[in-house]
Amino acid sequence: MSNSSDLDTLQQLDATLAQRRNADPAESYVASLHHKGLNKILEKIGEEATEVILAAKDAERSRQRDELVGEVADLWFHSLVMLSHLDLSSTEVLACLRQRFGLSGLAEKAARTQQD
Numbered sequence: 001m002s003n004s005s006d007l008d009t010l011q012q013l014d015a016t017l018a019q020r021r022n023a024d025p026a027e028s029y030v031a032s033l034h035h036k037g038l039n040k041i042l043e044k045i046g047e048e049a050t051e052v053i054l055a056a057k058d059a060e061r062s063r064q065r066d067e068l069v070g071e072v073a074d075l076w077f078h079s080l081v082m083l084s085h086l087d088l089s090s091t092e093v094l095a096c097l098r099q100r101f102g103l104s105g106l107a108e109k110a111a112r113t114q115q116d
């Protein structure tokens with residue numbers, strides 16, 4: 001279930017991530033990622049995506065959901081760090097998703113295929 005406090009969570013995290021761009025890498029994990037640069041952040045996203053896939057397969061087998069939820073949180077978190085590193089935030093992604101409301105993926109794909 002979602003509510004406005006879920007959006008607050010994303011906005012608060014965005015604000016923390018932006019603030020960490022000027023923080024000491026020795027005292028902040030996010031600052032250390034910014035300091036190491038985009039390639040390190042992308043490497044973490046790749047690792048976390050793989051962990052999500054493995055946890056999803058486990059969840060399907062065992063119905064254990066907690067690990068999957070934690071892995072998706074890691075993936076979302078590192079994706080937000082990447083956006084922040086590139087001067088973007090969840091705001092742009094949420095606006096993009098909102099624009100797609102009501103547009104079926106199948107209809108969107110059919111329109112795209114007709115253009116090609």
Ligand SMILES: N=c1c2ncn([C@@H]3O[C@H](COP(=O)(O)OP(=O)(O)OP(=O)(O)O)[C@@H](O)[C@H]3O)c2ncn1[C@@H]1O[C@H](COP(=O)(O)O)[C@@H](O)[C@H]1O
Nearest residue numbers: 013016017020027028029030031032044047073074077078
């Ligand atoms: N949401 C998170 C969050 N989720 C995951 N992580 C960290 O992401 C890392 C995940 O990497 P791994 O599991 O691969 O762990 P690892 O093996 O130690 O990673 P590496 O050595 O490969 O870098 C862990 O160190 C987690 O602690 C997070 N670190 C920070 N946040 C948020 O970011 C805020 C700022 O964090 P700092 O910059 O550290 O103050 C925090 O207050 C939180 O709100």
